[in-house]
Amino acid sequence: MSEIQNNDLREEQERVNSVVKVINQKIKNLQQNTGTVRSDVLEIRKSFWEDVTVNTDEPDDIIETAASIKQQAELLSERERTHKHMDKNLKTLARLKYSPYFGRIDFLEEGEERVDQVYLGIASLMDENDENFLIYDWRAPISSLYYDYSPGYAQYKIPKGIIEGEMTLKRQFIIRQADIKAMFDTGVTIGDEILQEVLGNNANTQMKSIVATIQREQNEIIRNERSKILIVQGAAGSGKTSAALQRVAYLLYRYRGTLNAENIMLFSPNPLFNSYVATVLPELGEENMQQSTFQEYLTERLGKSYDVEDPFSQMEFLLSENEGESYFIRVEAIRFKSSLEFKEIIDQYAVKLSTEGLLFKDISFRGDVIISRNEISEYFYGLENSYSIPNRIQLVKEWLLKELKRAVKRERSRSWVEEEVQFLEKEDYMEAFKKLQEKNQFTESTFDDFEREQRLLAEMVVKERFKPVFARVKNLRFIDLTEIYLRLFKQTDQAVKSLPKHWSEICKQTINIIQNLVIPYEDATPIVYLQDLIEGRKSNTSIRHIFIDEAQDYTPFQFAFIQRLFPYSKMTLLGDFNQAIFSGATGSETVLTDLDIRKKEVETFVLTKTYRSTKEIVEFSSALIAGGEKIEPFNRRGKKPTVNQVEKTKLNGEVLEKIKELRSEGQQTVAVICRTEAESKSLFEELKGRIPLHLIEKGTVSYEKGINVIPSYLAKGIEFDAVIIYDCSRYQNESERKLFYTVCTRPMHVLHMFATNGISPLMNGAGKDLYDIV
Numbered sequence: 001m002s003e004i005q006n007n008d009l010r011e012e013q014e015r016v017n018s019v020v021k022v023i024n025q026k027i028k029n030l031q032q033n034t035g036t037v038r039s040d041v042l043e044i045r046k047s048f049w050e051d052v053t054v055n056t057d058e059p060d061d062i063i064e065t066a067a068s069i070k071q072q073a074e075l076l077s078e079r080e081r082t083h084k085h086m087d088k089n090l091k092t093l094a095r096l097k098y099s100p101y102f103g104r105i106d107f108l109e110e111g112e113e114r115v116d117q118v119y120l121g122i123a124s125l126m127d128e129n130d131e132n133f134l135i136y137d138w139r140a141p142i143s144s145l146y147y148d149y150s151p152g153y154a155q156y157k158i159p160k161g162i163i164e165g166e167m168t169l170k171r172q173f174i175i176r177q178a179d180i181k182a183m184f185d186t187g188v189t190i191g192d193e194i195l196q197e198v199l200g201n202n203a204n205t206q207m208k209s210i211v212a213t214i215q216r217e218q219n220e221i222i223r224n225e226r227s228k229i230l231i232v233q234g235a236a237g238s239g240k241t242s243a244a245l246q247r248v249a250y251l252l253y254r255y256r257g258t259l260n261a262e263n264i265m266l267f268s269p270n271p272l273f274n275s276y277v278a279t280v281l282p283e284l285g286e287e288n289m290q291q292s293t294f295q296e297y298l299t300e301r302l303g304k305s306y307d308v309e310d311p312f313s314q315m316e317f318l319l320s321e322n323e324g325e326s327y328f329i330r331v332e333a334i335r336f337k338s339s340l341e342f343k344e345i346i347d348q349y350a351v352k353l354s355t356e357g358l359l360f361k362d363i364s365f366r367g368d369v370i371i372s373r374n375e376i377s378e379y380f381y382g383l384e385n386s387y388s389i390p391n392r393i394q395l396v397k398e399w400l401l402k403e404l405k406r407a408v409k410r411e412r413s414r415s416w417v418e419e420e421v422q423f424l425e426k427e428d429y430m431e432a433f434k435k436l437q438e439k440n441q442f443t444e445s446t447f448d449d450f451e452r453e454q455r456l457l458a459e460m461v462v463k464e465r466f467k468p469v470f471a472r473v474k475n476l477r478f479i480d481l482t483e484i485y486l487r488l489f490k491q492t493d494q495a496v497k498s499l500p501k502h503w504s505e506i507c508k509q510t511i512n513i514i515q516n517l518v519i520p521y522e523d524a525t526p527i528v529y530l531q532d533l534i535e536g537r538k539s540n541t542s543i544r545h546i547f548i549d550e551a552q553d554y555t556p557f558q559f560a561f562i563q564r565l566f567p568y569s570k571m572t573l574l575g576d577f578n579q580a581i582f583s584g585a586t587g588s589e590t591v592l593t594d595l596d597i598r599k600k601e602v603e604t605f606v607l608t609k610t611y612r613s614t615k616e617i618v619e620f621s622s623a624l625i626a627g628g629e630k631i632e633p634f635n636r637r638g639k640k641p642t643v644n645q646v647e648k649t650k651l652n653g654e655v656l657e658k659i660k661e662l663r664s665e666g667q668q669t670v671a672v673i674c675r676t677e678a679e680s681k682s683l684f685e686e687l688k689g690r691i692p693l694h695l696i697e698k699g700t701v702s703y704e705k706g707i708n709v710i711p712s713y714l715a716k717g718i719e720f721d722a723v724i725i726y727d728c729s730r731y732q733n734e735s736e737r738k739l740f741y742t743v744c745t746r747p748m749h750v751l752h753m754f755a756t757n758g759i760s761p762l763m764n765g766a767g768k769d770l771y772d773i774v
């Protein structure tokens, strides 16, 4: 290091020390204040009722009491909020103390004489007098200079316009425990050295934030505020998920005060992924957004009475070797049911339902029909048909509830009630007694107390037994949704021109499966959509921004459905059509390939640089897909992928040896990726007594370092140090190309493939120089 560099380093370390001093002082002050607020909270909680005047004698007193409670509750919640806020600040300060910042830019704004030194960290920090910024939040407008420019002319946006000037220095730091471990003055791309270091590390079972090394094209996505729908098509490992999460953090910062974590929702591919990304936002001092899988949403909507197939079971079906006629019919059905044409058919069907065809269920009690399906239907179609279906359904519901109340009265005098009353527990009698007393109906002297008690008990018994019937009506379960949906397959006008070739076979198959009470995954969205058209559904207004990761797995129908649910939300869709494993298997459109959504409000970004894997792995995996030559690897070197040819009987033993080899090389997270669940299970059973390892299944919510055996389709979105592809000979069909590409893009450092029956034909496009045959 030259003397100048040495001086620079000394000065920078001195600055770090002085910043840490300020942080320490702020922590001390805050801790004192937090202590006071905490005892306030405890004190208010303890004396809550002492400080409230409770008087319920007169109506005025009741109003006064309510006001007094409200005031006390408001005071408590204000103190609690302050406490939470202070706690959050303390945590942020602790993080800053460990590593105050990661970058510096010197910027001379046009027309100014003084160069500003801007230090960037995960949060802002002011000096002791709260006058100058010691650290700028990475999301502040000026910070974007760091991500977008190299020294020379530079500009950044502020709400009122554009600030131009010259960047005279751009410096990166690695600071740990307030100690500068490394420092680089950078030129064209930021973070080459630091990226080398970060990406060369071991894979993590939890994703890390990338704020220190965000690339320019990622920054553009993170800070985009224009688009209503922003689509990111990015190669595997190009940082789509990372960009999504930093974008959440950016939006929370940019719109703080009006946008909270609860207003943002992330649809993720599986529960495992939820936990994989869960630490990024807290690491950045933000709360996690809401997270759900689309499957969870559908299942919740359809309720317990339906058994909904999950997308992974659908995938297992597609990967199964049973490729008879019914297989191809279902594949065609999946394709069609994903399309907007099918949605259109449902829309037209719903219009027809307005005048005929809605089906209902009998409302029964103790085996007797109280209100028959025909009566409900007559009532429904007797209503003014200019009312929408959902409005009429509400009127039917109200009518049914009235009818039910009448039925309750009738029922009280039935003999079964008397019998049940006799078998009631002592507590039930006590309750009835209490109620009578409350109603002032019970006096020691009245002669008909016994009768009243019996009447009350009968009322209680009947009410209790009617509860589920009322609940069913309130939840609109009197609509026979399944039958209505199935009718679509019994009577669709065969003349509709968009119907698929084997429509009548598809109809038969659909009816068959659904009548056995299983809803195939491809039918779940259409059914919930139809349910919304019939029942009406208020659109969700609290969610203001939706993120859909792995968007290539969503069908155009599903996306249209999501848009309908969240009409006021902005959307960020991130995906890679080369990893469209579901649609790849069926040839359906995905939301990324369907042109219909590419309207004016859509802006698309393409990420071609990829960061996860070594150059050798990227070169090999890119050769598996069309257009792969456009994927640009980050220049981190490793060994070429290998193909290990073995006899089937020796496969498991060889895999075990390979795992041991990788572990001894220091690879901490090793995944053995099998094609299907069955393959994973059988390998796991065979190896589990011989080496510690975990099996990842569709319900698995987190994974650990060490060895994981995992089915192909669950490995999407996550990464490992090393991957062993259990048997690449098993990837034979063109329809599995995307799946094969996806699994080959999971490792950061090492990729080994085993082959029991020659290399996969899907590798034919990859030159022999891209992998080693062992």
Ligand SMILES: Nc1ncnc2c1ncn2[C@@H]1O[C@H](COP(=O)(O)OP(=O)(O)OP(=O)(O)O)[C@@H](O)[C@H]1O
Pocket (backbone or CB within 6 Å): 195, 198, 199, 208, 210, 213, 214, 215, 218, 234, 235, 236, 237, 238, 239, 240, 241, 242, 243, 576, 579, 611, 612, 716, 717, 718, 719, 745
């Ligand atoms: N700018 C960056 N700085 C540091 N690391 C990065 C950067 N961009 C991406 N990475 C790293 O590259 C890896 C892949 O990122 P990420 O999972 O976000 O990519 P992806 O596009 O979602 O991948 P896939 O489509 O394969 O799921 C992660 O380890 C991530 O931390």
